[in-house]
Amino acid sequence: MSNYFLKYGILWICAITLAAAACPVDANAQAVISEVMWMGSDMSSADEWIEIANTSTGAVDLSGWEISYLSSGEEKIMFTFPEEFNLSAEEFGIISNYDLDKSRLSDEPIFISSSISLPNSKLLISLIDDEGNLIDQIDDGVGVPFAGSKSPFASMERIDLRASGLDPDNWRTADQSRGFDDGAEIYGSPGYYEEPKETEEPEEPEESNNDSTQESDDSVGAQPGQIIPNVYISEILPNPEGKDDGEWIEIVNDENFEVDVSNWIIKRSGDKYNFNDYSLGPKSIAVFMKSETELSLKNSGDTIEIFSGSILIDSFSYPTAHDEVSFGRKTGDKNSFASYCVPTKGELNQVKKLYPRILVESGKKRAEAKVTLNFKAISDHGSLNSASCVWNYDDGFESYKCNPPSHIFSEVGAYAVTLSVETVCGNFEEATEYVEVFEKEKKELKELKEIKEKKDEGVSSNLRWFEPEPELKCTPTTSTGIAITQIFPSPSVGEEWIEIENQTDEIFNLCGWILDDVLDGGSKPWTFEDISIQPSEKIKLMQGQTKISLNNTGDEVWLISSDGSFKTGFEFKKIDKDETFGFAQPILVHSSSSTPGGYWEKDGLDGAEIIAEKKPQPPLERRYKNIIPSVLAEDSIEERVMTGVFKSLNIVDENEAVMRSDDANSMGFEVFVVVIGVISSVGLFALKVLKG
Numbered sequence: 136m137s138n139y140f141l142k143y144g145i146l147w148i149c150a151i152t153l154a155a156a157a158c159p160v161d162a163n164a165q166a167v168i169s170e171v172m173w174m175g176s177d178m179s180s181a182d183e184w185i186e187i188a189n190t191s192t193g194a195v196d197l198s199g200w201e202i203s204y205l206s207s208g209e210e211k212i213m214f215t216f217p218e219e220f221n222l223s224a225e226e227f228g229i230i231s232n233y234d235l236d237k238s239r240l241s242d243e244p245i246f247i248s249s250s251i252s253l254p255n256s257k258l259l260i261s262l263i264d265d266e267g268n269l270i271d272q273i274d275d276g277v278g279v280p281f282a283g284s285k286s287p288f289a290s291m292e293r294i295d296l297r298a299s300g301l302d303p304d305n306w307r308t309a310d311q312s313r314g315f316d317d318g319a320e321i322y323g324s325p326g327y328y329e330e331p332k333e334t335e336e337p338e339e340p341e342e343s344n345n346d347s348t349q350e351s352d353d354s355v356g357a358q359p360g361q362i363i364p365n366v367y368i369s370e371i372l373p374n375p376e377g378k379d380d381g382e383w384i385e386i387v388n389d390e391n392f393e394v395d396v397s398n399w400i401i402k403r404s405g406d407k408y409n410f411n412d413y414s415l416g417p418k419s420i421a422v423f424m425k426s427e428t429e430l431s432l433k434n435s436g437d438t439i440e441i442f443s444g445s446i447l448i449d450s451f452s453y454p455t456a457h458d459e460v461s462f463g464r465k466t467g468d469k470n471s472f473a474s475y476c477v478p479t480k481g482e483l484n485q486v487k488k489l490y491p492r493i494l495v496e497s498g499k500k501r502a503e504a505k506v507t508l509n510f511k512a513i514s515d516h517g518s519l520n521s522a523s524c525v526w527n528y529d530d531g532f533e534s535y536k537c538n539p540p541s542h543i544f545s546e547v548g549a550y551a552v553t554l555s556v557e558t559v560c561g562n563f564e565e566a567t568e569y570v571e572v573f574e575k576e577k578k579e580l581k582e583l584k585e586i587k588e589k590k591d592e593g594v595s596s597n598l599r600w601f602e603p604e605p606e607l608k609c610t611p612t613t614s615t616g617i618a619i620t621q622i623f624p625s626p627s628v629g630e631e632w633i634e635i636e637n638q639t640d641e642i643f644n645l646c647g648w649i650l651d652d653v654l655d656g657g658s659k660p661w662t663f664e665d666i667s668i669q670p671s672e673k674i675k676l677m678q679g680q681t682k683i684s685l686n687n688t689g690d691e692v693w694l695i696s697s698d699g700s701f702k703t704g705f706e707f708k709k710i711d712k713d714e715t716f717g718f719a720q721p722i723l724v725h726s727s728s729s730t731p732g733g734y735w736e737k738d739g740l741d742g743a744e745i746i747a748e749k750k751p752q753p754p755l756e757r758r759y760k761n762i763i764p765s766v767l768a769e770d771s772i773e774e775r776v777m778t779g780v781f782k783s784l785n786i787v788d789e790n791e792a793v794m795r796s797d798d799a800n801s802m803g804f805e806v807f808v809v810v811i812g813v814i815s816s817v818g819l820f821a822l823k824v825l826k827g
Contacts, residue, residue, distance in 0.1 A: 165195045166222060167271040168202075168262055168300060169293045169328075170309075173253035174285045176239040176321055180436065180452035181472065183253045184231040184244065185214075185260070186325055187222065190296050194221040199265030202230070205257060205276045206470050207365070213250050213260075227326050239315050242326050254470045255279070255450040273300035278363075279447050281306040285438050290323030365389040366396065366415060368439055368451035370463030372478050373432035376518045382425040382432050383480060384439065385463070388415035399448065402440045403430050422481050432456075457559050459518030476560040477517040489522070490515040491556045493568040495686055498541070499653055501571045506544040508570065512537040512554055515627060525555040544572050568684070571659060609646035609665040611697040617643050618703050619694050620673065621717035624685035625710050631678040631685055633692060634717075637668035647697030650681055652690055658683045 169188035176182040185202065189195050197216040204213050214230055222228055231244040232251040253260075259276030263269055273293070274281055281303040283291035289309045298305045309322040366388050375381035384401065388394050394415045401408040401423070408428035415421055425431065432439075434456045441448040453462040453472075461478035465471040466485060477487035491514045498508035512524050524537035529550040532542065537556075544550055550570040557563050616639035623632045633650065637643040645663040652658045661681040668674055678684060685692065693704030707716050 165189065165191045165270070166197065166200075166262065167293070167296055168260055168273050169227060169296055170290050170323065170325065171253060171258075171260065171273070171280075171283070172288075172290045172323060172325070173255060173258060173280055173283055174288060175452060175454075176288050177319060177436075178237065178239055179233070179454040180438075181252070181454065182233055182238050183251055184229050184238075184240065184325060185251060185253070187228045187230065187262070188293075188296055188328075189222045189224055189226050192224050194223050196221050200270075201263045203261045203263060204254065204470065205259040206254075206468060210261065211468075213252070214246070214248050216246075227328065229325050239319050239321055240325055241314055241316050252471050255452060256447060271300055273306075275301060275303075279450070282308045284308050284322075285452065288321045290325070292324065363446065363448060364394045366394055366441070367449040367464070367469055368441065369420070369469075370461050370475070370479065370484055371432060371439065371451070371453060372459075372461045372480070373437075373453065373456035374434045374458055374460070376459040376520065379431065380425060382430075384423045384428065384430070384432075385480060386415070386421050386423065386441070388417065388419050388421075389469075391417050393417055396443075398443075400442045401428060401430065402442060403432065403437060406430055420481055420483075457521035460521060460559060474560045476522075476558040476562060486560070486562065487516060488562070489517045489519070489556065489558065489564055491519065491554060491564050491566045493552065493554050493566050494688070495568070496688070500569065500658060501573070501653070503573050503575045506570055506572050507541055508544070509541040510539060510552065510554075510568070512556065512566075514556075517558075519556065521559045523557045525557075527553040527555070529553070544570055547572050547574050569659065569682075610644060611646040611648060612641075612644045613696055613698060613700065614639070615701065617645070617648075617668075617694065619692055619705070621715050622685060622692055622707070623715045624690065624707075625687040625712050625714065627712050632675045633681070633683070633685075634673055634675050635668070635694065636673045637670060640670050642670065643668045649695040649697075650676065650683060651693045651695065652683050652685060654691070654693060 166187055166189050168185060170186035172182070172184045174180070174183075187197075197220050198218045200216045201212050202214040203210050205211075228246075229240065229242070229244040230246045230248060230251055231238055231240060232247070232249060233240075234247050235241075235243060256279055257276050258274040258280040260273050261269060262271040280291055283289060292307050292309050293300065294305050294307055300306075309324065311324065312322045313327050314323070314325040315321050366386065368384060369387040370385040372381065372383050395413075396410045396415055397412050399410045399413075401410075406429075408423070408430055430439075436452070436454045436456070438450060438452040440450045456462065457474075459476075459478070461475045461480075462472065463475060463479075463484045465473055466483050473484075473486075475484065475486065477489060479485055479487065491512055494511045494513045496509040496511050498506065500506065500508065510526065512519055519537050522537065524535065524539075526534040526536075526539055526542075528534070528542055528544070529552060530544060530546065534540070534542070548571075550572075552568045552570055554566045554568075555563070556565070616637065618636055618638055619633060620636045621634040623634075625631075635645075645666045645668065648663045649660050650663070651660040659682065661676075661683055666674075683692075687710050689706070689708045691704060691706045693702050695702040710716060
């Protein structure tokens with residue numbers, strides 16, 4: 136009978152009742168590595184563990200002992216036993232990466248440590264005592280492990296606990312299952328020892344006339360003297376947001392020289408992709424899209440391998456994939472893996488932030504009596520489909536959906552709405568938006584009645600009322616000639632901004648002027664301090680300075696004089712990422728809510744330069760219906776924008792709207808701007824545009 140040692144009784148019975156010759160004892164063999172689950176389980180490729188066996192008849196003090204592994208040719212410490220830890224006689228102890236909730240183990244491990252990460256190739260694990268002596272070592276650090284299987288999942292078991300762990304014949308792939316959850320197809324004996332099943336001697340394989348270079352699934356690993364280049368799968372995206380056409384596999388050549396990978400093969404289950412004539416440059420990263428490889432990556436987890444003939448170059452197992460979440464090796468330690476909620480395609484793997492933001496889908500953030508808002512969580516990078524969202528509305532209510540139902544703020548006050556996002560990658564980020572509910576004052580009710588009376592008399596009532604401002608310590612300019620020329624509401628990187636231009640020949644002081652997004656609503660207005668703009672100078676106001684947030688789906692922006700006598704601004708509709716909305720020559724409109732014409736450009740283009748160079752308008756299909764086209768004079772490079780009240784104008788459809796000035800004259804209409812007077816106690820003006 137073979138010399139096996141069972142957990143319960145065999146060793147000490149052997150030692151006490153049999154002669155030393157029948158039961159040889161190695162005085163140095165106190166504890167050994169008896170079993171490893173290097174491939175993980177069906178739950179996760181990280182469901183890995185190591186089993187330590189005490190082969191002696193007394194307890195072994197493992198205090199300060201270490202388990203190390205081979206990483207990029209260097210030995211690194213994986214786990215250190217705590218002080219005053221003893222492994223009882225003939226005991227088998229499991230050190231696991233996961234606890235029972237995440238693992239297929241049915242019995243509690245003696246230790247749980249996230250540092251337990253076992254390579255699927257070049258496996259070499261050492262057990263070192265507290266004085267630095269090598270007690271045990273398993274496998275050889277070359278090619279695939281001596282034993283174990285991914286399909287089905289089966290551990291690598293040591294046959295003779297007293298024989299060398301460096302002997303490949305002393306290891307077997309587990310064929311019995313004990314110590315696991317019921318129902319799982321997984322083999323091994325964590326915490327136990329199992330006699331191997333009796334098997335018949337395998338027949339000698341017949342000689343094959345196949346070419347020696349033919350691929351073989353049963354013979355992997357480098358032969359003596361062969362050098363395997365440091366080429367490996369670094370990151371994959373199995374479940375892109377939307378269609379799966381965006382799947383990809385990223386491969387790294389970590390050598391300082393070019394590696395010829397011609398005729399190498401990427402395998403996934405029964406499918407494969409041949410590199411054909413291909414080379415990887417030194418220290419390079421290559422990304423292979425599904426459209427090229429035609430390899431479909433399972434969302435439920437799988438294993439991808441790279442072969443050079445019959446030599447396994449790399450093996451990469453990944454767990455269940457979430458929406459737009461990649462899985463890859465950690466930079467600097469390719470034996471450690473992580474999920475990346477912002478995939479790092481074509482670059483070194485690193486954890487990046489999603490930068491979640493709060494989008495107002497409907498409603499105004501500032502209003503009287505009550506505010507009803509519909510928020511939605513969005514992110515500048517990655518996807519929130521697999522994330523957990525918590526909304527704190529700052530009024531005692533919370534919501535737990537990334538796209539929650541509308542919420543009503545019914546009490547007067549200011550609210551800081553906080554969005555907390557936790558990703559499946561374990562990252563936590565926040566975003567904040569501000570809401571204000573203010574009282575409806577008696578004075579304002581009286582003013583609204585006056586406005587209604589004016590409206591009944593045919594006077595525009597689209598006016599904004601201003602509370603008395605505190606005495607200014609500077610002298611503002613109170614004239615026309617200042618304008619909002621360009622906005623940038625939807626940057627993919629950086630902040631939003633609003634551009635303002637002094638179109639006069641004098642220095643313009645904006646002291647006391649007000650910048651607002653929605654009249655009587657939206658973000659809290661921002662008041663300028665002692666800021667001067669030189670003649671023809673433009674300034675950009677960043678969102679971090681003004682705290683004014685422009686909605687990408689449409690919003691307003693207004694610049695209002697310090698005494699409230701006039702304002703200039705506009706409304707805009709949906710704006711794409713990194714696209715600005717600007718104006719050739721906005722005209723200051725007294726007390727008007729009209730929407731001047733404009734043009735769209737990508738960020739970084741200066742509207743004034745575009746006019747000077749006589750660049751053409753953007754294509755018609757990129758214009759929105761609310762944009763009123765400009766009229767370009769025959770002999771002038773100056774572009775004018777029609778403004779005023781357009782209800783009385785016969786505006787043609789978009790394809791006919793752009794006309795030259797001589798065509799406009801032939802149609803026989805002109806637009807006159809008539810200032811009809813001061814109509815409020817605080818000096819507000821109104822304007823009416825008449826068609827002549």
